[in-house]
Amino acid sequence: xxxxxxxxxxxxxxxxxxxxxxxxxxxxxxxxxxxxxxxxxxxxxxxxxxxxxxxxxxxxxxxxxxxxxxxxxxxxxxxxxxxxxxxxxxxxxxxxxxxxxxxxxxxxxxxxxxxxxxxxxxxxxx
Amino acid sequence: xxxxxxxxxxxxxxxxxxxxxxxxxxxxxxxxxxxxxxxxxxxxxxxxxxxxxxxxxxxxxxxxxxxxxxxxxxxxxxxxxxxxxxxxxxxxxxxxxxxxxxxxxxxxxxxxxxxxxxxxxxxxxx
DNA sequence: CCTTGCCTTGACGCCGGTGGCAAGCCCTAC
DNA sequence: GTAGGGCTTGCCACCGGCGTCAAGGCAAGG
Numbered sequence: 387x388x389x390x391x392x393x394x395x396x397x398x399x400x401x402x403x404x405x406x407x408x409x410x411x412x413x414x415x416x417x418x419x420x421x422x423x424x425x426x427x428x429x430x431x432x433x434x435x436x437x438x439x440x441x442x443x444x445x446x447x448x449x450x451x452x453x454x455x456x457x458x459x460x461x462x463x464x465x466x467x468x469x470x471x472x473x474x475x476x477x478x479x480x481x482x483x484x485x486x487x488x489x490x491x492x493x494x495x496x497x498x499x500x501x502x503x504x505x506x507x508x509x510x511x512x
Numbered sequence: 513x514x515x516x517x518x519x520x521x522x523x524x525x526x527x528x529x530x531x532x533x534x535x536x537x538x539x540x541x542x543x544x545x546x547x548x549x550x551x552x553x554x555x556x557x558x559x560x561x562x563x564x565x566x567x568x569x570x571x572x573x574x575x576x577x578x579x580x581x582x583x584x585x586x587x588x589x590x591x592x593x594x595x596x597x598x599x600x601x602x603x604x605x606x607x608x609x610x611x612x613x614x615x616x617x618x619x620x621x622x623x624x625x626x627x628x629x630x631x632x633x634x635x636x637x638x
Numbered sequence: 639c640c641t642t643g644c645c646t647t648g649a650c651g652c653c654g655g656t657g658g659c660a661a662g663c664c665c666t667a668c
Numbered sequence: 669g670t671a672g673g674g675c676t677t678g679c680c681a682c683c684g685g686c687g688t689c690a691a692g693g694c695a696a697g698g
Contacts, residue, residue, distance in 0.1 A: 390644065400645085402686065419694055421645055441615050444684075463622050476619045479612050486609050489567050493602045496589050516674060526675085528656060545664055547675055570654075 387424045389414075396432040403432065409445050411435055411452050431455055434462045442479070447471050513550045515540075522558040529558065535571050537561055537578050557581055560588045568605070573597050 393400045406412040407422075412431060414422035431452055438448045450471055451462030462468060519526045532538040533548075538557060540548035557578055564574045576597055577588030588594060 388645075399686080401688080404647090405686065419645080421694090439685085441618060469623065472619055472623050476616065476623065479616050479619065483609060483612050483616065486605055486612070490602065490605050490609065492567060493598055493605060497595065497598050497602065514674075525656075527658080530677090531656070545675080547664085565655085 387426065387428075389422050389424070392424050392428060392432065395429055396436065398432065398436060406432070406435060406445075411445065411448060438462075441475075443471070443475060447475065513552065513554075515548045515550070518550045518554060518558065521555055522562065524558065524562060532558070532561060532571075537571065537574065564588075567601075569597070569601060573601065 387395075389400045389403055393403055396403075403412060403422075407414060412424075412428060412435070414424050414428070417423050434451055434455060435445075435448055438451060439445070450465060450467035454462040454465035454468050457465065459465065463472065513521075515526045515529055519529055522529075529538060529548075533540060538550075538554060538561070540550050540554070543549050560577055560581060561571075561574055564577060565571070576591060576593035580591035580594050581588040583591065585591065589598065
């Protein structure tokens with residue numbers, strides 16, 4: 387399978403696949419003419435990556451899941467490393483929700499004509 | 513008041529103040545030597561900006577609040593334009609919380625060994 | 639031979655709010 | 669005179685996940 391086909395089947399772009407490879411997440415052998423050739427199994431890997439990204443993981447966080455899949459596991463989340471990341475992310479999300487709830491309260495109060503206080507940074511769901 | 517003093521009193525940097533000015537949020541007259549000279553009132557403006565940024569507003573969103581303050585209002589949130597922005601932001605935050613709650617559920621499920629589905633993008637609390 | 643369409647690498651752009659550096663002016667004190 | 673501090677403008681760096689363009693090689697069909 388060449389890169390264009392994989393991109394289409396995974397619902398993404400060739401640029402994206404090359405980017406993943408550059409970051410060590412996706413693998414390909416090269417044919418004689420230098421083209422990337424993918425195993426069918428890579429499709430699952432790419433889908434795992436996309437699903438995790440959508441949930442808010444960074445590429446670095448995703449690495450253990452991919453490794454877990456490559457190790458032959460039916461899903462990428464059964465390995466200890468993956469679980470660690472999952473727990474961390476869960477904690478982050480919880481913290482984020484708490485913060486947003488606070489902000490929500492502030493906005494609500496301000497709409498009722500109060501004054502905004504402080505709140506800090508970094509909450510994502512890319 | 514010169515820029516260094518304002519920066520210190522507002523708890524930020526001179527770089528930041530110049531940036532705000534560049535984006536039309538903070539005003540200063542110039543002394544003979546070209547230095548920025550600030551009214552005392554600008555301190556309140558800068559604090560309003562910082563507070564709103566901390567809550568997650570973008571600079572563009574903050575403009576109406578500043579205008580409201582400049583119009584002589586005791587707080588920046590009493591003007592119609594400000595309220596519009598507040599409502600929009602509240603809605604955004606609500607949506608964000610919903611999304612994160614969904615993600616939380618997915619993470620939880622995955623920790624219980626299920627499979628991740630999909631979720632989309634953009635949730636900030638800068 | 640030429641076109642078309644796949645593939646390759648390389649590199650810049652984006653977004654937003656700064657940090658930080660450079661080169662240079664202004665003012666004060668010693 | 670000179671050292672030191674504050675001020676000026678201008679521009680590059682950052683973060684992350686790509687989009688997108690550039691310039692070129694390779695394969696196949698008319």
